[in-house]
Amino acid sequence: MAIDNKNVLWVTGDNRGAVSGLGNKNKNTSFVRVVDQVKAVSVSDSRSMIIKSDNSVWTAGSNGFGELGIGNAVSNGTFVKVADGAEQIESGSENGFIIKSDHSLWASGFNHYQIFQSLSLADVSDTYQKIADNVKAISAGQAHLLMLKTDGSLWACGQNVDGQLGIGSNTDQRGFMKVMDGVKAIKACSYHSLVIKTDNSLWSTGHNEFGELGIGNSVNQNRFVRVMDGVSAIAGGRFFSMAVKADGTLWASGYNNQTFGITGPDQKNFIKVADNVTAIAAADYHSLMIKNDKTMWATGSNTYGEIGAGSERSLDVFAKVKLP
Template sequence: MKRAFGLVLIALCILTTGCGLTVGTSYTVSGRIVCADDDSQGIGNVHVGFSGSRSVEITETRDDGTWTVSGLRGSVTIAPASADWVFEPGYRQVSGAEQDVGFTGIRSAANSLGFQQVVAGKNYALFLRADGTVYFWGSSGSVYTYGAAMRVSGIEDIVAVAAGAYHSLALKADGTVWAWGANDRGQLGNGTYSDRCDVPAQVAGLSGVRAIAAGEYHSLAVKNDGTVWGWGDNSTYQIGRDAPTTTPMPVMKVGMGSVASVAASGYRSLALKADGTVCQWGFWRIALPWGDSTYWLNRYVGDAESVGLQGVISIAAGSEHSMALKNDSTVWAWGVNSHGQLGSGTEWDHDPLRVEGLDGVVAIAAGDRNGLAVKADGSVWAWGANTQNYLGTGTYSAIIPPTMVMGIAGTAAVASGEQVIAAVDCFGDLWRWGMSYPGASPAVLYAIGAPRRISAF
């Protein structure tokens, strides 16, 4: 842990070289971290990081939970970190001398909440509990939490969740779909283009749904009859050729049937059919090699095209690549491979390629230029973009082939967003890694390395 924070400190110092680390009057800040259930008990041996445009420091709490750091300059974000605790608030910001800057620690003990699904948006994650309740962690609009996850109010009896860039979906046991978050492209399906709605509301005119997915600005649903319905952004045909550029109400995709599930990214959509084949439509890029150069052709496809796979049981859509899990527990990927997100050394591949070095896989996730897989033994494997150990594998560059994520075991499901990776384990614990405070501003972001537990209220 000390080595990881030391590397972060060095990296941030390098990034801020020449930016005036010594400019301005220095000041001292002190505080204490205490237990949530007994504020007389301090928490010792907790790393406390201080990051800003003019200061980068790190210290450790004393046995009584107190800490002090001097020589800070400018505005600074203070953030405690521990593998055994989560903290409220997740961070504090100061710009001058202060005393008694307090944090409360909640012990990360294995829980019995029974979380069974996790999805990730741009800066946040949703966790679905077995009792049908949904929990939120991260940042979305004016709603944020960087300590414990908080329950999403106003919905219950949920059987599936989906996360877009800035909006969320939930499928109820009665087959209705509920949405909240951003709505500038009509992605909430309420018939309007209102700015946003942070209270879940039912998607109008949609019932009998069995599967859902959320792209960056569009939403998808599969009805019990196997038809696909979409709403929101359709600027690249990610809903379908026959729909308008944006639609704030669900419309059926013509020519699609016998669909079991769907996946969505920023500008394209995928469908897994009941026979184990996969179709895609929307926008993607195709590389055209020309001598020593590569030219990229933009394709806009309104009618679903087969990707040429059979025996598929699960699909995932990343920013510019897609993934499929087959019934033989192998993982296949296709699309742009700028950072190794296909798990191979090729620059791109329109046809699916097997991700080498993976077998016994039970779950997959595709993020922003990365891929993740959960094996039957509960281990998590990652590949692709990995700046500053973003994927938690212990290395600091793009990963090819897949490498095991350190510090997490017994994993049941994993999800990858743009700035956050999240997982649930077989004990019901919640985990997150990726960036330090996704979406926080003006906090300085850095990769946190090994996964950390999240507590639920």
């Protein structure tokens, strides 16, 4: 999904979960216009969420278990309003999250890792419930969560078999546990985690079979390890990581089967892949970047048309993608 400079939302790719907001489950290989007046978007396999210009939150998806936060209503695949006063949204595989203007965190969906203290592990919250205060950011991985509080403290919960929580063990964590202080940005990838600390240093933990932590080896870590300095933005896919430095250079590490725009083997250290980059995003096996001139570029797997280049041909280097 992409938002253009006129706040129009566009979508491409797989839509079996009815997440496009178009009211169908059709796959698209080129970007299709969805809705206007959108200022933020977050999408996963199970749901999409948008913030409109009036700060209202809308969601789309299948709602087979009531996980969308619209009650037990049958979803028709179009966007349904669920909240007002939002500052940030995050669409996870099991939950939707909203941070409101008062920094309260609200969630809907499954409770496998006890984020809803009033519910049992088997329950599903089919409406949005407040679960925390003083929250600055939330990021959802495959089955783990990172939460950044307004005081710069990092909290985590969920699956931890690969050490992705960074708590010094590989034990799953029910409910949020404090990890460390001095954090300014977070990214929970599928099985690993990335954070930027207040001194702009990048730290990583978790799964590292393909070198996605960028620390020069392929050994999993269960505590955050310092990687490099001068980082301003982070993103990551299933087994790779990306970082933009303050000078606009884009760096990547990990699994490299067309995932981050250069040909060659997997990378155990971060390697420079582009210049003049202002924003990045990544999913399982593809990546997107926006350059200084406002152009959008994509690379990686394109089996479902997720790159939006008009075909299902995958790309092993970045190519410019235009919205209609």
